[in-house]
Amino acid sequence: MGKKEKKSKTAEQKARIAAKENKKATQKVKKAKSKDDDKDDVDLQAVLDEYSRQQAKFLRVSESSCDPPSPRSSATFIGSPSSNKELFLFGGEYYNGVFATFFNDLFIYLIDKDEWRKVTSPNSPLPRSGHAWCRSDHGTNIYLFGGEFSSPKQGTFYHYNDFWKLEPSTREWTRIETKGKGPPARSGHRMTHFKNYIVLFGGFQDTSQTTKYLQDLWIYDCRAFRWHNTDLPPASQKPDARSSFSFLPHPAGAVIVGGYSRVKSTVAAGKQSKGGKQGNSSRLKPRIHEDTWFLRITPPTIDASANAVPTIRWERRKSPVNRPSPRAGVNMVYHKGRGILFGGVHDVEESEEGIDSEFFNALFAWNIERNRFFQLTLKPAKVTPKNQGDGRGTAKRARGKADEVELLCNLAALQAKDSIANTTSEVFQLDTDMPDVSTNLVKPVLNTMPHPRFNAHLAVQDDVLYMLGGTYEHADAEYTFDEMWAIDLGKLDGVHEVYRRELDHWQGSDEEESDSQSESAESDAGDEDDGVQIDDPSPSVENKEHPPSEAPAEADQEQTEAATVDSRPQPRPFENLRDFFNRTSIAWQDTVLESLRHDGNLNKSVKELRKIAFDLSEAKWWDSREEITALEDEQEEAGIGEVINIADRNNDTGDGAGRKR
Secondary structure, three states, rough: OOHHHHHHHHHHHHHHHHHHHHHHHHHHHHHHHHHHHHHHHOOOHHHHHHHHHHOOOOOOOOOEEEEEOOOHHHHOOOOOOOOOOOEEHHHHHHHHOOOOEEOOOOOEOOOOOOEEEEEEEOOOOOOOOOOOOEEOOOOOOEEOOOOOEEEEOOOOOOOOOOEEEEOOOOOOOEOOOOOOOOOOEEEEOOEEEEEEEEEOOOOOEEOOOOOOOOOOOEEEEEEOOOOEOOOOOOOOOOOOEEEOOEEEEEOOOOOOOOOEEEEEEEEEEEEEOOOEEEEEEEEEEEEEOOOEEEEEEOOOOOOOOOOOOOEEEEEEOOEOOOOOOOOOOOOOEEOOOEEEOOOOOOEEEEEOEEEEEOOOEEEEEOOOOOOEEEEEEOOOOOOOOOOOOOOHHHHHHHHHHHHHHHHHHHHHHHHHHOOHHHHHHHHHHHOOOOHHHHHOOOOEEEEOOOOOOOEEEEEEEEEEEEEEEOOEEOOOOOEEEEEEEEEEEEOOOOOEHHHHHHHOOOOOOHHHHHHHHHHHHHOOOOOOOOOOOOOOOOOOOOOOOOOOOOOOOOOOOOHHHHHHHHHOOOOOOOOOOOHHHHHHHHHHHHHHHHHHHHOOOOOOOOOHHHHHHHHHHHHHHHHHHHHHEEEEEEHHHHOOOOOOOOOOOOOOOOOHHHHHH
């Protein structure tokens, strides 16, 4: 009898192994087909044609109220030249680690109303990122050129060379058909204005082989509707090829500061050839440009012909005084003779294992004429005496009142054994004098700069700096911030939140992790213990605002199981008990209500419920102190400092890194 059982079990194991091998082969075929589809079968032109057909369904330009735009990078952000109460945002891309999504929607932020508007038009540029735009000098239109579009997996790229004009007052796009030859397709370039000219410089082009950085200068005459590619004498000096630099207007022309490119670098291969010589190989090495250039533009004389070309000359300036440390991913915005700079990134060390980067969140002003940088620091918060109110106490009481009403609604629903959605309106009549908290909430104001990042979108309107989005990297993941902040450049009285949202989980390595997990699970299929659970190595939802720290090589099994089971709110680094409870009070109250419902004891007042919820959160906060303190120490060693609000980071690989920086 025993031999028969053993023989039967062996046959079952063989069947499982065969099924496992078949499943592996199927997964490999699917994965190879997916890669082939992205490389060969994606017709970018067909995709863009479909965008055009969908866009043509709009009969006229329309504008409607909407939520803040979805997170994106490499978009364009500018203050309206016709109204000091509007900001314009166009295009951009979002990468979740698996697929890239490109946008061509136009958003308008109404500053005085704190409202976002979305514009739909039958004639607007196709989806793109890495494009450039600028105002005209006479302040009536916005001009846009170039950009790029790619397949979802970024296996193939498309660069634009189209030229557009946006009229801010009517929200209407017009494609400009210029006379003669115009700039070739590109992205990562910059544009600025001078008198009746639009000036374009630099950028890059992706080819099937590598990334080519550009150093050509083009000037568009808004009156003659013609591009001029001005030639310089062979001995004339000019800036090196670059992208992602700062291009600011000047009364006599324009100025260029910094930039990013990749240059060929020959490195030793580490092995000797048969002839005894050591073999060499070349690769593209990142280069952060720190030079400053002045472009002097002399318009033609009045009696010159309409096609006369302006005279230009490049002049290299001295290194600015008090220049910040080297950094990429910064694009200064112009404000009253100054360039305003925020954030940036510097790759400290590059190796085969990856790149160690340093991120910044300092705010600088560069005086263009004096060629000097000044760091802008926020004024310390004013200490308000306890006996004097400033309105914030009223807002807190209003929010507390709203929490009480919500708790009463939940209690009524549980007692009636019905869903909250079906609760009668009588519950909301409990306190008719409750203030309208939806319209009276005070948005947060930080006394420190937002979290470090690079490639934040900057715009200035009415002496206020607006900072939208930005990118932050951690390990193999890149996170795009979904938020916007405002700083009064005159007062410097804090960083005012316009909006802030949580982000989707980074999916960069989900496919590989799922494959490895499935293989591990299948390898255990023949074992007698089939109940082994493989933990998800990705960050939990509770802590997705903060990059996960490295897990120890050997974890305690009991702690791992407890962390898997415990779905309660988790404290964050540098978060005190009061802040932790304020952030998670609703979740703890829901936990208390569920426990009371299970015990059949719902005879608790709102005050008693909040007291029980606070006790639970306090116990959780103290239980997590050792783990959170270790995480705080790790973040301080990494130069992260106090993390108020972490969203997402980005990681660029290959030659395409220039697109992000």
